[in-house]
Amino acid sequence: MPSDLPPRCAACAARGMALCDGLGGAALAALHDIGRRRRLSAGQAFGWSGDPASHCANLVSGVLKVSRLEADGGVQIVGLLYPGDFVGALFAERSVDTIAALSDADLCVYPRPALEALLVRHPAAGRLLLRRTMATLAEVRRWMPMLARARAEARVAALLLDMARRGEVAGDATFRLPLSRAAMAEALGLAVETVSRHMTAFQQGELIALSGLRGVRLLDPVRLAEIAG
Amino acid sequence: MPSDLPPRCAACAARGMALCDGLGGAALAALHDIGRRRRLSAGQAFGWSGDPASHCANLVSGVLKVSRLEADGGVQIVGLLYPGDFVGALFAERSVDTIAALSDADLCVYPRPALEALLVRHPAAGRLLLRRTMATLAEVRRWMPMLARARAEARVAALLLDMARRGEVAGDATFRLPLSRAAMAEALGLAVETVSRHMTAFQQGELIALSGLRGVRLLDPVRLAEIAG
DNA sequence: CGTATGTTTGAGCGGGCTCAAACGCCGTGG
DNA sequence: CCACGGCGTTTGAGCCCGCTCAAACATACG
Numbered sequence: 010m011p012s013d014l015p016p017r018c019a020a021c022a023a024r025g026m027a028l029c030d031g032l033g034g035a036a037l038a039a040l041h042d043i044g045r046r047r048r049l050s051a052g053q054a055f056g057w058s059g060d061p062a063s064h065c066a067n068l069v070s071g072v073l074k075v076s077r078l079e080a081d082g083g084v085q086i087v088g089l090l091y092p093g094d095f096v097g098a099l100f101a102e103r104s105v106d107t108i109a110a111l112s113d114a115d116l117c118v119y120p121r122p123a124l125e126a127l128l129v130r131h132p133a134a135g136r137l138l139l140r141r142t143m144a145t146l147a148e149v150r151r152w153m154p155m156l157a158r159a160r161a162e163a164r165v166a167a168l169l170l171d172m173a174r175r176g177e178v179a180g181d182a183t184f185r186l187p188l189s190r191a192a193m194a195e196a197l198g199l200a201v202e203t204v205s206r207h208m209t210a211f212q213q214g215e216l217i218a219l220s221g222l223r224g225v226r227l228l229d230p231v232r233l234a235e236i237a238g
Numbered sequence: 239m240p241s242d243l244p245p246r247c248a249a250c251a252a253r254g255m256a257l258c259d260g261l262g263g264a265a266l267a268a269l270h271d272i273g274r275r276r277r278l279s280a281g282q283a284f285g286w287s288g289d290p291a292s293h294c295a296n297l298v299s300g301v302l303k304v305s306r307l308e309a310d311g312g313v314q315i316v317g318l319l320y321p322g323d324f325v326g327a328l329f330a331e332r333s334v335d336t337i338a339a340l341s342d343a344d345l346c347v348y349p350r351p352a353l354e355a356l357l358v359r360h361p362a363a364g365r366l367l368l369r370r371t372m373a374t375l376a377e378v379r380r381w382m383p384m385l386a387r388a389r390a391e392a393r394v395a396a397l398l399l400d401m402a403r404r405g406e407v408a409g410d411a412t413f414r415l416p417l418s419r420a421a422m423a424e425a426l427g428l429a430v431e432t433v434s435r436h437m438t439a440f441q442q443g444e445l446i447a448l449s450g451l452r453g454v455r456l457l458d459p460v461r462l463a464e465i466a467g
Numbered sequence: 468c469g470t471a472t473g474t475t476t477g478a479g480c481g482g483g484c485t486c487a488a489a490c491g492c493c494g495t496g497g
Numbered sequence: 498c499c500a501c502g503g504c505g506t507t508t509g510a511g512c513c514c515g516c517t518c519a520a521a522c523a524t525a526c527g
Contacts, residue, residue, distance in 0.1 A: 077383055080467045085383035098376070100369050105376065128368075132361035139357075139368045140329050146375045147327070147334065149382070154306055154314035156386035157427025161483065190506065198386025200484055205507055222492075222505070238309040390515065419474065429516055434475055451473075451524070 015041040026093025027067040027117075028137055036131035043123040049073075049110040055096065062104040064118050065097035071114025072176070072187035075106045076195065086196035088149065089187070091175040095141055099125060111187045156198050159238060164197040165207040167237035169217065173227055183226040244270040255322025256296040256346075257366055265360035272352040278302075278339040284325065291333040293347050294326035300343025301405070301416035304335045305424065315425035317378065318416070320404040324370055328354060340416045385427050388467060393426040394436040396466035398446065402456055412455040 014034070018024055018041055029040055049055060049071070056062070058078060068090050075088040087106065090096055096116065098104060119127075128135040155167055168188075178184045186193075190208070194201045211217045216233055218226040227233060243263070247253055247270055258269055278284060278300070285291065287307060297319050304317035316335065319325055325345065327333060348356075357364040384396055397417075407413045415422075419437070423430045440446045445462055447455040456462060 077379070079383050079387070083383070083387055085386055087379040087382045098372060100372055101376070106379075128365060129361070132358070132364060135361060135364050135368060136357060139364060139371060142368060142371050142375060143327060143329055146371060146378065147330070149375065149378050150306070150316040150335075153316045153378070153382070153385060154308050154312070154427075156382060157314055158308070158312055198383075201505090202485090202507080203483055206483095209507070430473090431475080431517085432515055435515095438475070 017041065017046070021069060021117075022115075023067060023069040023093045023117075027069075028095055028134065028141065029067065029117075030093075031137060032131075032134060036127075036134050039127055039131060040119070040134065043127060044117045044119045047116045047118045049114045049116065051110055051112050053110050055108040055110070055116070056104050056106075058105055058107045060104055062098055062101050063121055065095065065099065065121055065124055066116040066118040068092055068094045068096050069115040069117060072111045073108055073114060074111050074188075074192065074196075075108050077106055084195050085198065086192065088145075089171075089175075089196065095138065095145075097121070099128075099138075111192065161197070161199050161203045162207050162210075163236055163238050164199065165193070165204060165211070166216075166233045168193060168197055169211075169225065169227065170230065170233055170237055173225075173230070181226060182228075182230065183220075183224065186223045186225055189222075246270065246275070250298060250346075251344075252296060252298040252322045252346075256298075257324055257363065257370065258296065258346075259322075260366060261360070261363060265356075265363050268356055268360060269348070269363065272356060273346045273348045276345045276347045278343045278345065280339055280341050282339050284337040284339070284345070285333050285335075287334055287336045289333055291327055291330050292350055294324065294328065294350055294353055295345040295347040297321055297323045297325050298344040298346060301340045302337055302343060303340050303417075303421065303425075304337050306335055313424050314427065315421065317374075318400075318404075318425065324367065324374075326350070328357075328367075340421065390426070390428050390432045391436050391439075392465055392467050393428060394422070394433060394440070395445075395462045397422060397426060398440075398454065398456065399459065399462055399466055402454075402459070410455060411457075411459065412449075412453065415452045415454055418451075 015038060018029060018037060021029075024030065029037055032040065047066070055066070055073065056064070070092050073090040073096065074086050075090065076084050076086045078084055090108075096108060099121065128138065155164055159167070172186060172188070173182065173184060176184050176187060188196065190204050191201050194204045197204065208217075208219070211233075212219050216227075216229045218228055220226070244267060247258060247266060250258075253259065258266055261269065276295070284295070284302065285293070299321050302319040302325065303315050304319065305313050305315045307313055319337075325337060328350065357367065384393055388396070401415060401417070402411065402413060405413050405416060417425065419433050420430050423433045426433065437446075437448070440462075441448050445456075445458045447457055449455070
């Protein structure tokens with residue numbers, strides 16, 4: 010690691026996970042120069058659907074949701090973003106998605122034109138971003154069979170496992186749900202009541218333990234995985 | 239356009255749509271050098287899930303499906319590829335998807351290592367691929383609300399419009415369906431019977447006209463779009 | 468003409484949605 | 498301290514869409 014690493018990056022919690030990982034001194038310094046830190050509090054939006062897509066970001070801490078408003082008024086969450094994930098879209102003039110914080114979150118925000126220019130000057134950054142984007146694409150496709158065909162029980166189990174995998178989990182598999190029941194329903198394409206019913210069913214079946222509204226502990230991840238299919 | 243364009247590329251039907259579009263003489267020549275033409279007949283696979291992902295390709299003509307086998311034995315189509323689309327995945331050692339031709343198809347096939355090396359030497363190609371990949375991601379996310387929440391009627395209508403948009407359509411909105419009823423069901427997460435029922439309902443409602451098993455004509459695309467939501 | 472494959476049609480069932488109400492958690496103010 | 502009200506969650510009852518199972522029908526190909 011070069012010693013001329015910018016101090017803000019050296020102390021960054023997402024260093025080693027995000028776009029900036031693997032970037033050499035010059036490219037990292039350039040990225041640092043065009044970026045600035047921003048903090049979102051829970052519920053706050055990073056960008057609305059229809060807005061000019063003027064900024065992108067790296068997510069440093071917290072969890073964001075990427076959602077989409079349907080013609081019938083319904084909302085569908087099309088992605089959850091965890092620390093290290095890239096936020097926003099390049100090349101698109103207007104964003105089709107609304108991005109909002111589910112918990113307090115820290116971001117490294119970059120003006121989109123500056124970031125695009127940086128990709129030209131530092132091809133390695135472009136390749137990293139390509140790699141991440143392809144991984145995101147694979148991630149989204151992993152959810153498609155779930156949303157299209159799986160029963161509600163399997164969807165809820167899969168989401169619990171996914172949140173446990175990507176969130177900050179204590180040693181005993183205890184963690185705080187970043188999503189309310191309503192948000193889980195939006196992500197899974199289910200009604201709130203259906204999510205709630207299966208959550209309590211999992212609790213009664215001693216697959217999970219609930220503490221408060223957001224605290225969860227996975228008691229039997231193996232069987233949850235079987236249910237998720 | 240440079241006059242030293244390789245003859246195969248100059249005559250290519252997908253020229254101007256695919257990865258090679260917008261590429262300068264040197265990069266295009268390099269791409270040409272590592273690629274070879276391959277023809278797939280309908281039903282033939284380009285790669286199976288679990289195979290080492292040794293090759294990528296540009297689709298020149300025809301339609302491919304990208305599908306995924308679920309633990310319960312079900313199949314989900316996670317993407318349809320039309321001429322100009324990029325086929326396969328970079329960076330992944332093994333492919334999780336099975337890719338197969340729905341109709342006779344022509345491809346420009348590249349060995350994956352050679353293509354990755356080319357991206358390093360020709361950053362412009364990498365940026366083009368990044369752009370295409372982000373577009374694909376947006377495309378996939380467009381389908382998520384559909385698969386997760388929409389009723390069967392809306393899914394079928396949306397697929398018909400999508401196939402009409404991307405396929406080769408005659409002046410009177412007549413075209414040949416690249417997908418069988420079973421494949422449509424796999425793409426939409428529905429049972430074959432449900433797809434069939436809604437197709438005949440659309441026909442009786444004079445929204446579409448069917449001729450033979452694969453021939454369709456969109457009589458009222460506007461109302462179809464309303465139904466698709 | 469016969470067989471295989473794909474498509475259509477029918478009958479019945481069940482999972483998840485809808486509508487509705489009760490319950491619990493928590494911040495606020497009296 | 499408790500009362501109050503707002504919001505998120507839970508629970509219940511009934512209904513409808515899409516799945517399942519089954520059989521007839523159409524199409525392609527020998």
